[in-house]
Each structure stands twice: as structure tokens, then as C-alpha cells.
Amino acid sequence: MQIIRFEDSTGQTGFAALQNGAAFEIEGDIFGAHRVSEREVGAHRVLAPLLPSTILCIGLNYRRHAEESGAKVPQFPVVFMKPPSSVQSPGEPILLPTHLASAEVDYECELAVVIGRGPDGEICKNVSRDRALDYVLGYTCANDVSARDWQIKRGGGQWCRGKSFDTFCPLGPVLVTRDEIPNPNALAIKTILNGETVQDWNTNDMIFDVPSLIEFLSGSTTLPPGTVILTGTPHGVGMARQPPLWLKDGDRVTVEIEGIGSLTNSVQNEAA
Numbered sequence: 001m002q003i004i005r006f007e008d009s010t011g012q013t014g015f016a017a018l019q020n021g022a023a024f025e026i027e028g029d030i031f032g033a034h035r036v037s038e039r040e041v042g043a044h045r046v047l048a049p050l051l052p053s054t055i056l057c058i059g060l061n062y063r064r065h066a067e068e069s070g071a072k073v074p075q076f077p078v079v080f081m082k083p084p085s086s087v088q089s090p091g092e093p094i095l096l097p098t099h100l101a102s103a104e105v106d107y108e109c110e111l112a113v114v115i116g117r118g119p120d121g122e123i124c125k126n127v128s129r130d131r132a133l134d135y136v137l138g139y140t141c142a143n144d145v146s147a148r149d150w151q152i153k154r155g156g157g158q159w160c161r162g163k164s165f166d167t168f169c170p171l172g173p174v175l176v177t178r179d180e181i182p183n184p185n186a187l188a189i190k191t192i193l194n195g196e197t198v199q200d201w202n203t204n205d206m207i208f209d210v211p212s213l214i215e216f217l218s219g220s221t222t223l224p225p226g227t228v229i230l231t232g233t234p235h236g237v238g239m240a241r242q243p244p245l246w247l248k249d250g251d252r253v254t255v256e257i258e259g260i261g262s263l264t265n266s267v268q269n270e271a272a
Helices: 063-068 129-135 148-153 210-217
Strands: 002-007 013-019 022-028 034-040 045-047 054-059 078-082 094-096 109-115 136-143 169-177 188-193 196-202 227-230 252-257 261-269
Touching: 002 022, 013 034, 045 169, 109 188, 109 210, 109 252, 129 136, 129 210, 136 252, 136 261, 169 261, 210 227
Parallel strands: 054 227, 094 261
Antiparallel strands: 002 013, 002 045, 002 169, 013 022, 022 034, 054 078, 109 136, 109 227, 136 169, 188 196, 188 252, 252 261
């Protein structure tokens, strides 16, 4: 099933399932008991498919990207976080920071995993690798937008500052339930910037696959429903190009993942 979160013409928000070119309202809790109604809704605006409770991110998780970054292949997943305030909806702009200014803002296409509940309603904690996908509600596209100057030179050794600005986590356009993607590590993934493909690879290049990440992140740690896991980006980021390719005002960037769709955002300077 493909799920959208939408805003109607009155400003009310809700969830709907896409079926035969139409959107039908979902009644209930998408993380619990719910049903697809027969009520067709008018989606005035498609929003990010959820408001995450937590956004956990994995760095250096593609072999080719680790190579282009000049980094060693990590022994354990490299974890950082983005705040929920960084989420941006499809079609809405990525804002280049001007108050805490950055001149080195980069794109990163990523597969996003949305955690739900286990088969019997269990919360995701201490989950084994072989059961990990049972706790996945679905998948969506993400862009892990990154201000490299704040991430690397001015971040005090931590990545969060450069990754956490408002609008730096576009998500969408749909949440595809796990039954439609039996193997999340066999998907084509790419970034298209102003019509030019700049990243084009496959999720099978992950160093730590999706089940391994869920096992690791849930170890002695509760992952509540609505947790989003960004699983890393393939090679081709702007920082690694010669000369570097930074996002600029007026750009248009698309993340495209096989079986999910295309997430497109414009790029604008933050208002003074």
C-alpha cells in the first residue's frame, strides 16, 4: 500500500491510501489498527508522510561513498541524529542557511525506514536481525541535506549541527508499506540535480543492511513507532566532486528510489 499524509483545502490533515489514481482516507492509527475507507479525499497539498518521533541517521554506509570520502569502512554503524524540525514536505523548498550561513550545502539521496510495531503490537527494542523487518511499517525517500562547512570544519567533531537546519530532511512523497518492498537492499537509488543525474547506485552497496541497522539501533534502545532511520547515501555527493558541487538558490533536486517514487524539492536562500 502507498500512504500519503495530506492537507485538504480547509487545512485539515490526514492519511490516505493511493488506489487506482485516487486517494482514500485511512481511518484509525497507521501504527496500529486502521482501515482504508471508501471516502475519497482531495489532497490540496501532499505533506511529508509522517512527523517522526526520532530521526536516526547512518553515515558512511555505502562502500563507494566511504571510498570517495577517504574514510575507512566502519566497524560499527556511524550514528547521528536530525531533529524532527528538519523535516520538509515534497515540493517545498530546501532553505540554504543565511542566519547561521553556509556556503557548502550538499545533497544526499537516502532510503528512509519507518519503524512501526511488531506482529503482535510489540515496540521495537532488542530486535534480532532475522526479525527486524517485521517491525518496519514502510519505506520512503529522503534527502539528508548537509551543510559540509558546519558538519566538518565548524561542528566541533560532531555532524549534527551541519545536518540539523530547518528543511534539511525532505521526506516523501509516499510511504510504501513493507509488503511491497520485500528486500530493501535491492533498490536503485539516485539523485537528479537540475535534470542531471549526480548519484546513481543501488542499496545493495550498504555496508550494514537494513536488518542489521535495526538490530544495532534497537539494542538496549526503544525505537518508538514513527522512528525514521536514514540508511546512508551512495557515492556522487557534491563534496567529493572536482570542483565541489554545492546546492544554490534556484536549484531543483530530486531523490528517486525504485518502488517508492520521486521526491522533488526546490532550493532557496533562507529569508533574511
